[in-house]
Amino acid sequence: MGRLVVTFSAEQVSYELPNFTTKIGETEYPITGYSEAHPYTVVATTPNSVAIRTIEPVSHEPVVVVYNFVASDKAWIYVSTLDSHVREYFRRVEPK
Secondary structure (H helix, E strand, O other), X not given: OOOOEEEEOOOEEEEEEOOEXXXXXXXXXEEOOEEEEEEOEEEEEEOOXXXXXXXXXXXXXXXXXXXXXXXXXXXXXXXXXXXXXXXXEEEOOOOO
């Protein structure tokens, strides 16, 4: 967590995750990153959220993702994989 960069343009959403190593207990595991971009469409909005239809990175499955804004520079999405259910938080950063 904390390494994925999500960038929106007017027509696509890009995902950049670098390769890294993580440690669980005493064992280190290499994680292979990825770089993908997919078109998206906005399907719904509220004052504090935006739902988009796009393609999920890695699995390439169609998905609707709801970005829930908790501040002008912070948002979270619901993540459900392999029996885990978590919120993944993102913060706005300046473009490089």
